[in-house]
Amino acid sequence: MSEKIEFLQPRAAVLQRRETIIGDLLEVLGADGLIHEPRELVPFETDAFVSYRRLPLAVALPRNTAQVSTTLKYCQRYGIPVVPRGAGTSLSGGAIPQEDAVVIGLSRMSKILEVDLFNRTATVQAGVTNLSISETVSPEGFFYAPDPSSQLACTIGGNIGMNSGGAHCLKYGVTTNNLLGVKMVLMDGTVIDLGGKYLDSGGYDLLGLICGSEGQLGIVTEATVRLLAKPEGARPVLFGFETSEHAGSCVSDIIAAGIIPVAIEFMDKPAIEICEAFAGAGYPLDVGALLIVEVEGSEAEMDDMLASIVTIARRHEVKTVRKCQSATEAALIWKGRKSAFGATGRIADYICMDGTVPLSQLSYVLRRTGEIVESYGLRVANVFHAGDGNMHPLILFNANDPVEAAKAEEAGNEILKLCVDAGGCLTGEHGVGIEKRDLMRHQYAEVDLSQQMAVRAAFDPQWLLNPSKVFPLEGRPAA
Amino acid sequence: MSEKIEFLQPRAAVLQRRETIIGDLLEVLGADGLIHEPRELVPFETDAFVSYRRLPLAVALPRNTAQVSTTLKYCQRYGIPVVPRGAGTSLSGGAIPQEDAVVIGLSRMSKILEVDLFNRTATVQAGVTNLSISETVSPEGFFYAPDPSSQLACTIGGNIGMNSGGAHCLKYGVTTNNLLGVKMVLMDGTVIDLGGKYLDSGGYDLLGLICGSEGQLGIVTEATVRLLAKPEGARPVLFGFETSEHAGSCVSDIIAAGIIPVAIEFMDKPAIEICEAFAGAGYPLDVGALLIVEVEGSEAEMDDMLASIVTIARRHEVKTVRKCQSATEAALIWKGRKSAFGATGRIADYICMDGTVPLSQLSYVLRRTGEIVESYGLRVANVFHAGDGNMHPLILFNANDPVEAAKAEEAGNEILKLCVDAGGCLTGEHGVGIEKRDLMRHQYAEVDLSQQMAVRAAFDPQWLLNPSKVFPLEGRPAA
Numbered sequence: 001m002s003e004k005i006e007f008l009q010p011r012a013a014v015l016q017r018r019e020t021i022i023g024d025l026l027e028v029l030g031a032d033g034l035i036h037e038p039r040e041l042v043p044f045e046t047d048a049f050v051s052y053r054r055l056p057l058a059v060a061l062p063r064n065t066a067q068v069s070t071t072l073k074y075c076q077r078y079g080i081p082v083v084p085r086g087a088g089t090s091l092s093g094g095a096i097p098q099e100d101a102v103v104i105g106l107s108r109m110s111k112i113l114e115v116d117l118f119n120r121t122a123t124v125q126a127g128v129t130n131l132s133i134s135e136t137v138s139p140e141g142f143f144y145a146p147d148p149s150s151q152l153a154c155t156i157g158g159n160i161g162m163n164s165g166g167a168h169c170l171k172y173g174v175t176t177n178n179l180l181g182v183k184m185v186l187m188d189g190t191v192i193d194l195g196g197k198y199l200d201s202g203g204y205d206l207l208g209l210i211c212g213s214e215g216q217l218g219i220v221t222e223a224t225v226r227l228l229a230k231p232e233g234a235r236p237v238l239f240g241f242e243t244s245e246h247a248g249s250c251v252s253d254i255i256a257a258g259i260i261p262v263a264i265e266f267m268d269k270p271a272i273e274i275c276e277a278f279a280g281a282g283y284p285l286d287v288g289a290l291l292i293v294e295v296e297g298s299e300a301e302m303d304d305m306l307a308s309i310v311t312i313a314r315r316h317e318v319k320t321v322r323k324c325q326s327a328t329e330a331a332l333i334w335k336g337r338k339s340a341f342g343a344t345g346r347i348a349d350y351i352c353m354d355g356t357v358p359l360s361q362l363s364y365v366l367r368r369t370g371e372i373v374e375s376y377g378l379r380v381a382n383v384f385h386a387g388d389g390n391m392h393p394l395i396l397f398n399a400n401d402p403v404e405a406a407k408a409e410e411a412g413n414e415i416l417k418l419c420v421d422a423g424g425c426l427t428g429e430h431g432v433g434i435e436k437r438d439l440m441r442h443q444y445a446e447v448d449l450s451q452q453m454a455v456r457a458a459f460d461p462q463w464l465l466n467p468s469k470v471f472p473l474e475g476r477p478a479a
Numbered sequence: 480m481s482e483k484i485e486f487l488q489p490r491a492a493v494l495q496r497r498e499t500i501i502g503d504l505l506e507v508l509g510a511d512g513l514i515h516e517p518r519e520l521v522p523f524e525t526d527a528f529v530s531y532r533r534l535p536l537a538v539a540l541p542r543n544t545a546q547v548s549t550t551l552k553y554c555q556r557y558g559i560p561v562v563p564r565g566a567g568t569s570l571s572g573g574a575i576p577q578e579d580a581v582v583i584g585l586s587r588m589s590k591i592l593e594v595d596l597f598n599r600t601a602t603v604q605a606g607v608t609n610l611s612i613s614e615t616v617s618p619e620g621f622f623y624a625p626d627p628s629s630q631l632a633c634t635i636g637g638n639i640g641m642n643s644g645g646a647h648c649l650k651y652g653v654t655t656n657n658l659l660g661v662k663m664v665l666m667d668g669t670v671i672d673l674g675g676k677y678l679d680s681g682g683y684d685l686l687g688l689i690c691g692s693e694g695q696l697g698i699v700t701e702a703t704v705r706l707l708a709k710p711e712g713a714r715p716v717l718f719g720f721e722t723s724e725h726a727g728s729c730v731s732d733i734i735a736a737g738i739i740p741v742a743i744e745f746m747d748k749p750a751i752e753i754c755e756a757f758a759g760a761g762y763p764l765d766v767g768a769l770l771i772v773e774v775e776g777s778e779a780e781m782d783d784m785l786a787s788i789v790t791i792a793r794r795h796e797v798k799t800v801r802k803c804q805s806a807t808e809a810a811l812i813w814k815g816r817k818s819a820f821g822a823t824g825r826i827a828d829y830i831c832m833d834g835t836v837p838l839s840q841l842s843y844v845l846r847r848t849g850e851i852v853e854s855y856g857l858r859v860a861n862v863f864h865a866g867d868g869n870m871h872p873l874i875l876f877n878a879n880d881p882v883e884a885a886k887a888e889e890a891g892n893e894i895l896k897l898c899v900d901a902g903g904c905l906t907g908e909h910g911v912g913i914e915k916r917d918l919m920r921h922q923y924a925e926v927d928l929s930q931q932m933a934v935r936a937a938f939d940p941q942w943l944l945n946p947s948k949v950f951p952l953e954g955r956p957a958a
Binding site: 196229256303357432451452 | 670671672681683684692708835837838867902910911930935936
């Protein structure tokens with residue numbers, strides 16, 4: 001798909017000054033703080049979107065906020081584009097560089113600065129991985145809630161940039177609901193602090209604005225996040241239904257009844273078969289769709305919530321209800337779900353959409369998604385966070401067949417437009433990045449995009465931070 | 480205190496054109512859509528902060544978004560300041576006008592446009608009162624969660640401007656956590672739509688930015704809010720402690736254990752005595768501090784949560800635990816709490832602070848608050864939302880004694896600075912408005928304020944929307 005992606009024209013003045021820039025940045029960052037040899041730049045040429053590869057001008061690996069500040073100040077002075085990067089796990093191309101850009105990699109800023117159990121907060125550097133926060137506080141009985149599938153690798157800085165989610169965000173919210181404060185460097189090198197360990201605050205909610213801004217408003221170097229107490233217990237339960245429509249309606253009714261389990265994950269028949277063949281999770285194979293509903297709390301709380309859910313599921317002619325009897329069984333059930341993308345990758349190439357819809361539209365959008373993919377002669381597997389309407393249709397295709405690849409991409413675009421037209425949006429947790437940049441016009445009117453770009457200009461008037469992302473290239477103000 | 484409040488210099492060009500402006504606006508809004516006779520302007524001269532009174536130039540009462548748009552466009556063209564107003568219940572002076580300002584009152588836009596129970600949302604015009612949303616959906620078993628004490632009168636538009644809270648926001652979050660979308664008119668008359676019935680969305684989180692922006696970024700004319708299912712049951716429980724420190728530490732430990740009741744309200748001895756004398760709520764009078772903890776859910780859930788809370792309270796030497804036995808008793812307990820401000824007003828004048836602190840600082844800040852007020856020779860009563868650290872010390876004084884009034888104000892400022900210095904902030908739910916404008920410098924560095932003002936300028940470059948609020952008058956860009 002790479003040939004179709006357009007980028008902003010590289011800045012000739014920057015490319016011409018390449019050697020000087022490298023020399024200057026070496027002085028700021030030291031010999032081991034800057035990567036500039038082409039061979040060593042290769043790991044930074046793309047991210048998990050992998051549809052475009054381009055070596056950046058250089059990669060800065062700052063060790064502290066002061067170095068980030070000095071580097072940005074320098075880049076602003078000479079009009080050098082900057083691409084912030086965490087672990088490079090972006091599924092939408094958010095960390096892909098261009099040849100005139102300096103990548104700022106936060107991987108060396110990976111210290112946990114403070115754990116404050118009394119106030120239930122952790123303050124960490126931006127390069128800390130998502131999972132390591134939970135691992136650090138687990139012995140004390142706490143955890144950090146947002147759990148993207150890439151949580152072993154992805155960093156908290158990247159999570160903030162993309163407002164990342166995960167299976168357990170139904171109950172606990174996504175990154176923005178668990179972020180209390182950041183230290184951030186503006187493009188001119190100024191360091192600002194937003195938020196803290198308190199409720200709300202005076203003035204505008206710039207912290208909320210930063211979360212999900214895809215590295216275009218500044219570079220976050222430290223974050224204070226909320227820690228939660230681990231529940232007494234947790235239990236996944238399998239609900240098998242005749243059709244996807246039955247399962248979809250059941251999800252809507254559970255949420256409409258005000259019941260919020262920790263997770264409601266959905267798998268259609270193709271997804272069940274793929275995952276069962278891979279993981280042997282013990283999923284029922286005689287059903288058309290499966291819900292994995294996880295409840296948690298004390299035994300009394302779990303029993304109480306499960307009873308209410310079973311009552312609702314019966315109204316949707318549930319065929320199978322299987323409560324899990326042991327920790328081993330629970331682990332297997334989750335292993336099957338969590339390996340869905342990997343298991344799918346073994347049988348076909350796929351692209352994963354991230355459209356999100358109002359729950360009332362779940363059944364309709366599922367049916368139309370099937371029809372759209374079928375009309376292109378392709379297959380689809382659906383496995384997603386149903387409780388918050390965050391769909392992930394996996395469109396299966398053969399990447400070695402350019403015609404099929406083009407069809408898959410077209411089908412994907414049609415599905416995202418379907419989600420928007422159903423009152424939903426392009427992305428629930430993966431971000432816009434490069435992938436959905438040109439579809440933004442389908443979601444937003446020109447005036448909405450202009451207002452967003454005006455806010456951006458209030459932070460980065462030269463449009464240097466992650467410049468080719470989020471907004472359509474046409475129609476944006478001249479750089 | 481009014482003589483101390485400074486405003487921006489009224490714009491002479493606007494005052495000189497007063498008659499023309501009124502004539503033009505009459506054409507836009509019709510004879511019954513504009514108030515301009517001085518006698519009729521009196522109800523709009525102040526709000527619930529009542530420390531300053533000034534008649535506005537006129538009050539526009541638009542009937543729809545189009546009229547708001549035309550009015551703003553006109554005001555932008557002629558450089559006329561605009562002050563948005565809901566019900567005028569602001570405790571921080573957010574709706575107080577100036578003599579060169581056109582007030583835009585949203586009271587006539589009070590329709591509930593759509594109730595979508597399937598997606599659990601309500602779409603309403605900005606002038607709808609907070610309580611009327613819950614009243615409308617109550618027969619179906621739903622409610623709108625944020626519940627400011629003024630909920631009978633205050634409007635959803637005002638709630639959005641101030642990011643309002645309330646006693647039950649501990650579990651359900653404040654306005655920003657329950658707001659899904661808005662229709663908003665920018666100062667140049669452009670109408671934009673932000674958010675919707677879906678999770679997250681691509682692009683920047685402008686919806687979060689708007690919530691709490693005190694009417695300075697645009698005028699919200701419609702809002703889509705989240706509806707929640709009413710719990711099966713709810714039960715307030717009284718916990719009496721020896722001292723405020725014991726009660727404060729107990730609150731911290733409840734939250735640190737990951738237990739989130741619907742409400743944890745705190746009353747110290749003076750507050751208990753004042754409320755009991757007024758409401759006869761049956762509060763214990765032999766304790767130094769009282770917590771009202773409300774749990775909700777099924778009987779099993781409530782019993783389970785209460786058992787955990789009682790265990791923690793015992794560690795803090797709780798003297799009295801009184802579960803409420805009937806609906807009448809529950810109503811009395813809440814009546815006592817909710818009448819706290821009114822009951823206090825019967826025995827003295829008071830000012831109410833809104834500082835918010837990390838929970839670990841609760842006991843310390845309570846003790847220091849007492850010491851500060853005592854050092855001014857005044858008395859204080861504390862009655863507040865303890866679970867989220869949102870303190871409301873009521874400083875009692877005699878408003879007819881200017882020396883005492885000045886002392887009360889000084890003590891209040893010292894308490895707010897104490898909250899900030901303890902890692903907290905100036906305001907949890909009442910907003911900055913005029914009241915805390917000059918204290919913003921204590922919370923924010925110049926660079927933080929500049930960045931906020933740059934964002935503001937991206938929406939309203941001429942600084943016409945609610946101009947004298949939120950930021951210190953000195954240091955802002957020239958109008």
